[in-house]
Amino acid sequence: MTMxxxxxxxxxxxxxxxxxxxxxxTAIAAVGTGLPADGATVVEADGLIALPGLVDLHTHLRxxxxxxxxxxxxxxxxxxRGGFTAVHAMANTFPVADTAGxxxxxxxxxxxxxxxxxxxxxxxTVGLEGRQLxxxxxxxxxxxxxxxxxxxxxxxxxxxxxxxxxEYVKAFDGVVAQHAQEPxxxxxxxxxxxxxxxxxxxxxxxxxxxxxxxxxxxxLAAHVGSRVHICHLSTAGSVEIVRWAKSKGxxxxxxxxxxxxxxxxELVRSYDPVYKVNPPLRTEADVTALREALAxxxxxxxxxxxxxxxxxxxxCEWARxxxxxxxxxxxxxxxxxxxxxxxxxxxxxxxxxxxxxxxAIGRLAGHGRPxxxxxxxxxxxxxxxxxxxxxxxxxxxxxxxxxxxxRELPGRVVATFLRGKATxxxxxxx
Amino acid sequence: xxxxxxxxxxxxxxxxxxxxxxxEEMARVADRPIKKLPTLRGRTVVNxxxxxxxxxxxxxxxxxxRLSADVINFSAKGSSVSKGESLKDTALTLEAMGADAVVIxxxxxxxxxxxxxxGWIKGSVVNAGDGTHxxxxxxxxxxxxxxxxxxxxxxxGPVPHGAPAGDGTGRDLAGRRITIxxxxxxxxxxxxxxxxxxxLGAHVTLVAPPTLVPIGVExxxxxxxxxxxxxxxxxxxxxxxxxxxxxxxxxxFPTEREYARRYGLDAARMAALPEHAIVMxxxxxNRGMEITAEVADSERCTAVEQVANGVSIRMAVxxxxxxxxxxxxSPAAAAGAPTPARTEESE
Numbered sequence: 001m002t003m004x005x006x007x008x009x010x011x012x013x014x015x016x017x018x019x020x021x022x023x024x025x026t027a028i029a030a031v032g033t034g035l036p037a038d039g040a041t042v043v044e045a046d047g048l049i050a051l052p053g054l055v056d057l058h059t060h061l062r063x064x065x066x067x068x069x070x071x072x073x074x075x076x077x078x079x080x081r082g083g084f085t086a087v088h089a090m091a092n093t094f095p096v097a098d099t100a101g102x103x104x105x106x107x108x109x110x111x112x113x114x115x116x117x118x119x120x121x122x123x124x125t126v127g128l129e130g131r132q133l134x135x136x137x138x139x140x141x142x143x144x145x146x147x148x149x150x151x152x153x154x155x156x157x158x159x160x161x162x163x164x165x166x167e168y169v170k171a172f173d174g175v176v177a178q179h180a181q182e183p184x185x186x187x188x189x190x191x192x193x194x195x196x197x198x199x200x201x202x203x204x205x206x207x208x209x210x211x212x213x214x215x216x217x218x219x220l221a222a223h224v225g226s227r228v229h230i231c232h233l234s235t236a237g238s239v240e241i242v243r244w245a246k247s248k249g250x251x252x253x254x255x256x257x258x259x260x261x262x263x264x265x266e267l268v269r270s271y272d273p274v275y276k277v278n279p280p281l282r283t284e285a286d287v288t289a290l291r292e293a294l295a296x297x298x299x300x301x302x303x304x305x306x307x308x309x310x311x312x313x314x315x316c317e318w319a320r321x322x323x324x325x326x327x328x329x330x331x332x333x334x335x336x337x338x339x340x341x342x343x344x345x346x347x348x349x350x351x352x353x354x355x356x357x358x359x360a361i362g363r364l365a366g367h368g369r370p371x372x373x374x375x376x377x378x379x380x381x382x383x384x385x386x387x388x389x390x391x392x393x394x395x396x397x398x399x400x401x402x403x404x405x406x407r408e409l410p411g412r413v414v415a416t417f418l419r420g421k422a423t424x425x426x427x428x429x430x
Numbered sequence: 431x432x433x434x435x436x437x438x439x440x441x442x443x444x445x446x447x448x449x450x451x452x453x454e455e456m457a458r459v460a461d462r463p464i465k466k467l468p469t470l471r472g473r474t475v476v477n478x479x480x481x482x483x484x485x486x487x488x489x490x491x492x493x494x495x496r497l498s499a500d501v502i503n504f505s506a507k508g509s510s511v512s513k514g515e516s517l518k519d520t521a522l523t524l525e526a527m528g529a530d531a532v533v534i535x536x537x538x539x540x541x542x543x544x545x546x547x548x549g550w551i552k553g554s555v556v557n558a559g560d561g562t563h564x565x566x567x568x569x570x571x572x573x574x575x576x577x578x579x580x581x582x583x584x585x586x587g588p589v590p591h592g593a594p595a596g597d598g599t600g601r602d603l604a605g606r607r608i609t610i611x612x613x614x615x616x617x618x619x620x621x622x623x624x625x626x627x628x629x630l631g632a633h634v635t636l637v638a639p640p641t642l643v644p645i646g647v648e649x650x651x652x653x654x655x656x657x658x659x660x661x662x663x664x665x666x667x668x669x670x671x672x673x674x675x676x677x678x679x680x681x682x683f684p685t686e687r688e689y690a691r692r693y694g695l696d697a698a699r700m701a702a703l704p705e706h707a708i709v710m711x712x713x714x715x716n717r718g719m720e721i722t723a724e725v726a727d728s729e730r731c732t733a734v735e736q737v738a739n740g741v742s743i744r745m746a747v748x749x750x751x752x753x754x755x756x757x758x759x760s761p762a763a764a765a766g767a768p769t770p771a772r773t774e775e776s777e
Contacts, residue, residue, distance in 0.1 A: 190539075193645050194645060194646050195645075195646035195649045196646070197644075197645065197646065198644035198645055198646035198647060198649075198650075199621070199646070199649075199650075200539055200540065200563060201539040201540075201560070201561050201562035201563030201564065201618060201621060202539050202540070202561075202562075202563075203562075204645060206645075270543075270547075271539075271540030271543045271544055271547075272544075312516065315516075315518055315548075316516055316517055316518060316544075317517050317536065317538040317540060317541040317544050318538060318539065318540045318541075318544070319537075319538035319539070319540075319561070320517075320538060
C-alpha cells in the first residue's frame with residue numbers, strides 16, 4: 001500500500017508568508033518554500049490561510065435519540081465543512097451520555113464517519129438530573145477516554161454536587177464544563193432580561209443568573225484545587241469574574257460562542273425563534289466585552305454550541321420553540337468577521353482560540369498542534385477574501401436553524417484535512 | 431392604518447383618533463333598535479382563542495356580528511389545538527377557509543406577530559391579548575372611555591359624574607394624567623396603554639411594588655412611582671390592574687392584605703383624587719384586592735362602561751381593517767380604485 005502525498009502550495013500558515021506544506025500519509029512531512037511535488041497531489045493555496053484543524057469543545061450531535069435533528073455523520077460532515085477536525089459531543093442525548101456504553105457508542109460512530117474526530121463529553125450527573133454523580137471514572141477509562149464532563153443544557157446547581165465533581169475529576173485530569181444558569185432565577189426564561197424583554201413581555205433571563213454561578217464555581221475550583229471550564233459565557237459581568245479568577249492564578253477556562261460575539265437581543269423583536277438560544281443573546285455592551293475578552297485571552301476559546309433542531313421546533317411561536325442555533329458551518333466566518341476583520345485577533349490568535357486551546361482544555365492528543373514537520377496533518381485552508389451570503393439550504397447539517405441566513409459573512413473553508421485525508425476540497429465534502 | 435393591529439405602537443396619533451372617532455359612530459348604532467350594519471357582509475372573522483377569555487371573545491363576536499360579518503369561534507379547548515396542532519397548521523387551515531381577519535388571543539407573547547409576519551395567512555391579524563406583551567384593543571377602549579369622560583364636554587373638558595357620556599370626537603388626550611396601578615410586569619394591558627396614551631398626548635405614571643415593575647421600564651414613555659398616595663392627587667384617571675393572588679406565592683408581595691393596604695384603591699384613596707377623576711378597571715375585578723367594593727360600585731368607576739365601549743372599539747377596528755378603508759400600501763388604493771366587490775355568501 002502506498003501512502004498518499006499531498007502538497008499544499010503557497011499557503012499562508014497562521015497568516016504568515018506563503019509556504020508549501022507536504023503531507024505524507026497522516027503527518028506533515030515538510031514545511032518550506034519550493035517543495036517539489038514529486039508525485040504528490042497538488043493543492044494550490046495561493047491567498048489561502050492555513051490553520052491547524054479547528055477543535056470544537058461544545059457540539060450537540062443529537063445522536064443517539066434525536067436523529068431527526070442531526071446524526072454523528074451529518075454533524076461531522078458539517079464540522080468538516082466548517083474546518084473542524086475534532087468536536088466534543090455534548091452529553092444531553094437520549095439516552096444521556098452518562099455511562100461508558102453511551103460514550104463509547106458516540107465515539108465509535110465518530111470513527112466510522114471519517115469526517116471529523118468525535119470526542120464524547122460525559123454527563124456529570126445521572127440523567128443530567130443534578131443529584132447523583134454519573135460513573136465519571138468508567139467514562140474516563142472507556143475507549144472514549146472522556147476528559148470533559150458537563151450537564152450542558154442544565155446547570156449543576158447543587159453546590160455540593162459541583163464541589164464533588166470538581167474534586168472527583170482530578171483523579172484523571174478531567175475538567176467540569178459548567179452550564180452556568182441559576183435555575184430559580186431563570187424559571188420560564190425566554191430571553192435576556194433587559195429593556196427589550198420588558199417591552200416584548202417575554203420572561204427575562206438575567207445576567208446575574210449566569211454570573212452568580214460562575215462566581216461560585218471559580219471559588220469552588222480554587223478551594224478544591226481543580227479546573228473548571230465555563231461554557232458559553234455571555235455577559236460582561238461574567239468576563240469580569242473570570243478575569244478576576246485568572247488573576248488569582250486559578251485554573252479557570254471559558255468559552256464564547258460565535259453568536260454571542262455578533263448578535264444581540266434586539267433581534268428578538270422579530271419574535272423569530274431562530275434567535276432563541278440559551279444563554280440568550282445579550283446586549284451590545286456584552287458583545288463588546290466578549291470580543292475584548294476573547295482578544296486578551298480572558299476568554300480562552302470559541303466554541304460553537306452547535307444546536308440543531310428540526311424545522312417544526314422553530315417554525316412556531318417563541319415560547320414554544322426550542323433553544324439553540326446551528327453553528328459549525330459558520331463559526332470561522334463569524335470569528336473572522338467579529339475578531340479578525342476588526343483587528344482584535346490575527347490568524348495566529350484564531351488558531352490559538354479555535355484549535356490549540358480547546359484541544360488543550362479537552363486534553364485531546366493529536367489536535368491543536370503546530371503546522372510543522374512531524375505533526376499530525378490536521379489542517380484547514382481558509383479563503384479570507386471570500387464574501388458570501390449564508391444559505392442554510394446548502395448546509396451539510398441536517399438542521400437549518402441558523403441565525404445568519406441571508407447575512408453576508410466573510411471567509412470560506414476551502415479544504416480540511418483530517419490526518420492527511422481531505423474531508424473537504426474546493427469547499428465541498430469529499 | 432396598518433393591515434394588522436399587533437401593538438399599540440402600530441397606531442399613529444391620527445390612526446388612534448380615527449379609531450376612537452369611528453367607535454363613536456359605532457356607539458350610536460348600539461343605541462338603535464336594530465344594532466346592525468351591513469358593512470362586513472360576506473366577510474369572515476375568526477376568533478382564535480388559545481386562552482379562556484369569555485369577555486374579550488364575546489366582545490369581538492358582538493362587534494363582528496353587528497357589522498354583519500360571518501364569525502367563526504375557534505377555541506383551543508376541545509379543538510385540534512388540544513390534539514397538539516401547531517399555530518402554523520391552524521393558521522393554514524383558517525387561510526384555506528378564507529378568513530378575512532383573525533382575532534387571536536394567545537398565552538405566548540409574540541404569537542400574533544408570528545401569525546402576521548410568517549406568511550401563513552393573508553388576512554388581517556388583530557391581537558386580542560398575547561401573553562404579557564400587549565392588548566391593543568383594550569388600550570383603545572380605555573382611551574375611548576377616558577376621552578368620553580375627560581374630554582367629552584363641549585369645551586373639551588371633563589363631563590360631570592353621572593351625566594350622559596360625552597363625545598370627544600376629533601380630540602386626543604393631550605395633557606391628561608393617567609395613573610396605572612398594579613402588576614405592570616405581567617400586564618399586557620399596561621404595556622399597550624402606556625404606548626397608546628403616550629401617542630395620544632397623555633402623561634402616564636405607573637405605580638406598583640418594585641417587584642412588579644419590569645426591568646428596563648426607564649426606557650418607557652412614562653414615569654414610575656412606588657407610592658400610590660403621592661400620585662393620586664395629580665391623576666385625572668386611575669386604572670387599577672387585576673392582580674393575581676398566585677403572584678404572592680412567587681414572592682412578588684408578602685400577602686394579599688399588605689398588597690391591598692399599599693396598592694389597593696379604597697374610598698379614602700378615591701377621595702384624594704381630583705373631583706373630575708375617574709376610576710377604571712379592565713376586569714375581571716378582584717374586589718377586596720386591588721379595589722374595594724365601595725369604589726368598584728361607585729359612580730366614578732367606569733368598569734361596566736368599559737365593557738360596552740369595548741364592543742364599539744372592536745367594531746371600529748374591524749371596520750377600518752376590513753371594510754372602511756383600503757390599506758395605504760395596497761395596489762388598489764394606489765390606483766384609486768374602489769374596493770373590489772366580493773361575492774356575497776348566504777348566511
